[in-house]
Amino acid sequence: MKTKISIVFSFLFFSTQLIFSQINGKIIDKDINAPLEYATAALYKINTELVTGVVTNTEGEFSLENIKPGNYYLEASFMGYTSYKSATISVNKKGQAINLGVIKLTLGSQLNEVLLKAERSAVVHKIDRQVFDTKKYQNAEGGNAVDVIKNLPSVTVDGQGEISVRGSKGFTVLVNGKPTQGDAASILAQLPANALETVELITAPSAKYDPEGKGGDFKY
Structure with missing residues (x-):
């Protein structure tokens, strides 16, 4: 069992807000500038180890909290869209607030077959x-x-x-x-x-x- x-x-x-940092941003559709609700924002260490992840709210906004100092990158994705991978994000001090701004995703090419894997x-x-x-x-x-x-x-x-x-x-x-x-x-x-x-x-x-x-x- x-x-x-x-x-x-x-x-x-x-006290935790003083110790750990947070990373914020917003994910939208590039063509119509509309927010993408339920898009995924996942934070990885440089060695590709997943740290944490969240989904966006109705405004396409996300917030990754309790981030320790280190070097990371962020992947933003949404079904049917081309994923986005950020440049290196350096968290070098405690209590740091990093805003990645607006992340624009583009609709992917049409597929003849879609394979869904849960x-x-x-x-x-x-x-x-x-x-x-x-x-x-x-x-x-x-x-x-x-x-x-x-x-x-x-x-x-x-x-x-x-x-x-x-x-x-x-x-x-x-x-x-x-x-x-x-x-x-x-x-x-x-x-x-x-x-x-x-x-x-x-x-x-x-x-x-x-x-x-x-x-x-x-x-x-």
Whole structure:
């Protein structure tokens, strides 16, 4: 049975805006200058590793948040249109706001055959959480749960295996919704990466979660 991890946070969010950066932009149809709703904006590291992605709103706007310093590129795409790939985007300081402006997509050539392939997104954004598909983080293959979560945005693991999320180190660990006892890092280290199905980053926890974990909760 696959395991699900949830990280539930209860600390204030204004501090994260000071630590991490964000990248904004707008995607439109080049020919008629109309916004493209539900277009995809995906951010990659220079080594082609997916970092995060979102879909545009009704105005064609998108915002990628909690971006750590580093070099990235952005791909904008929409079904039937030619994809766009940006030049290198350098995030070199904390709290940086980068606006890519208007990205114009052009309708692709007419095709005689269309092949549709459904693929699960690396991250799904919900009202109260972000759900990460662990299979998208191939560099954690053969490792454990710690190797998976240290590749997630906003999550860091130090040399002693201690986990912190957005600078906070207090959280509760849950496995398949049930609270666990003991050291969180040790528990995560015992779970093989291939046994994980998802990792959930819950930013607006409900009352059913124990508020004792100030930094957040890991739910497996």
